[in-house]
Amino acid sequence: MRVLLADEYGFCFGVERAVDMVEEAVGEGDTVRTLGPLIHNEQEMERLGHQGVTTITEPIQIGRGETAVIRAHGVTPQVQKELEDRASKVVDATCPFVTRVQKLAARAAEADRHVIIVGSPDHPEMIGVKGYAPEHAFIIKDESEVASLPRLRNPLVVSQTTIKAKTFFDTAEAIKTKTDDEVQVVNTICSATRDRQEAAMALSNMVDAFYVIGGRHSSNSIKLVGVCKENCEKSFLIETEEEIDPEDLKGVETVGVTAGASTPEWLIKKVVARLESIENN
Numbered sequence: 644m645r646v647l648l649a650d651e652y653g654f655c656f657g658v659e660r661a662v663d664m665v666e667e668a669v670g671e672g673d674t675v676r677t678l679g680p681l682i683h684n685e686q687e688m689e690r691l692g693h694q695g696v697t698t699i700t701e702p703i704q705i706g707r708g709e710t711a712v713i714r715a716h717g718v719t720p721q722v723q724k725e726l727e728d729r730a731s732k733v734v735d736a737t738c739p740f741v742t743r744v745q746k747l748a749a750r751a752a753e754a755d756r757h758v759i760i761v762g763s764p765d766h767p768e769m770i771g772v773k774g775y776a777p778e779h780a781f782i783i784k785d786e787s788e789v790a791s792l793p794r795l796r797n798p799l800v801v802s803q804t805t806i807k808a809k810t811f812f813d814t815a816e817a818i819k820t821k822t823d824d825e826v827q828v829v830n831t832i833c834s835a836t837r838d839r840q841e842a843a844m845a846l847s848n849m850v851d852a853f854y855v856i857g858g859r860h861s862s863n864s865i866k867l868v869g870v871c872k873e874n875c876e877k878s879f880l881i882e883t884e885e886e887i888d889p890e891d892l893k894g895v896e897t898v899g900v901t902a903g904a905s906t907p908e909w910l911i912k913k914v915v916a917r918l919e920s921i922e923n924n
């Protein structure tokens with residue numbers, strides 16, 4: 644059976660960088676504790692756990708002699724300061740794409756401008772960004788919430804890094820009704836999610852079956868399965884190679900593989916090896 648990998652799959656740049664930074668701290672002998680799970684992948688968290696990496700939920704849980712890790716989503720400046728005050732060392736693995744949004748929000752607030760962030764108000768990345776402009780920022784999830792905004796002063800509109808472009812631009816357009824000033828719109832969407840979906844879509848036309856490797860609760864992995872199913876009925880979401888059922892592959896000549904943004908390369912290699920080992924007829 645032929646196994647084809649999508650052109651873009653697995654760890655995005657920010658997640659890969661965060662995992663590398665954690666492993667570097669472990670290698671230096673630090674006691675490493677991440678604020679919130681580093682990534683949404685059970686198997687990778689287990690692997691890091693074997694290296695002594697643990698997760699905390701509040702900065703108060705970090706102690707002297709320990710290294711605190713800020714994950715790719717970033718945190719508010721207050722949380723960062725609390726970690727710096729308590730820990731011996733802070734590893735800031737905030738994705739540079741998220742840092743850019745934080746800086747834009749902070750600069751606009753300094754100039755006494757309103758900041759509208761389009762995204763999910765409960766998402767850790769959004770909570771972190773708002774912390775850079777606490778008195779000036781509003782988080783709204785889409786254009787349906789524009790009516791709830793007050794009149795805006797020289798507004799800056801930015802986005803959560805993972806939302807859909809259409810949601811962002813429709814909302815930015817609607818925001819123009821809330822001000823007489825010029826609206827500055829800065830598209831801060833990261834292309835990682837879209838790139839993985841487009842690559843999966845392209846490959847799904849060329850295969851008889853498709854495996855998406857990712858957490859059962861990972862929204863970007865679930866979306867990838869939806870994309871694959873549009874062209875390839877036999878598309879499955881699996882967490883590990885053990886979930887592959889050879890019965891599903893009867894008569895299959897070519898199988899596609901992709902993975903969500905939190906799926907590590909070692910797990911992907913195991914799935915590919917398992918598929919290549921299946922005798923088909």
Ligand code: SF4
Nearest residue numbers: 655657738740804833
């Ligand atoms: S999805 Fe994009 S913004 Fe988010 S961590 Fe990955 S690379 Fe960074």
